[in-house]
Amino acid sequence: MRIITGILILLFALLQYDLWVGEGSLASAWHLKKSVSAQQKQNDILKERNAALGAEVVDLKQGQDAIEERARNELGMIKDGETFIQVVE
Numbered sequence: 039m040r041i042i043t044g045i046l047i048l049l050f051a052l053l054q055y056d057l058w059v060g061e062g063s064l065a066s067a068w069h070l071k072k073s074v075s076a077q078q079k080q081n082d083i084l085k086e087r088n089a090a091l092g093a094e095v096v097d098l099k100q101g102q103d104a105i106e107e108r109a110r111n112e113l114g115m116i117k118d119g120e121t122f123i124q125v126v127e
Contacts, residue, residue, distance in 0.1 A: 097104040109115040
């Protein structure tokens with residue numbers, strides 16, 4: 039009887055070890071949930087960025103205004119007959 043009780047206690051301890059520490063444990067499941075949540079947040083940020091870039095591409099394909107604005111802001115270009123004025127703070 040004592041041997042069976044000892045074996046049962048040992049099996050119970052091994053099962054508890056797997057539950058709390060082993061592969062597929064509660065701790066690893068918690069870490070995976072945390073990782074999935076962080077990845078979903080990152081994906082949402084990237085989806086917003088992709089949508090903004092997509093809108094910018096459509097804008098650049100459709101009109102000259104967006105192209106002109108980028109040329110002015112990023113390349114410092116001006117139209118013929120315009121005077122460039124730079125304000126230094």
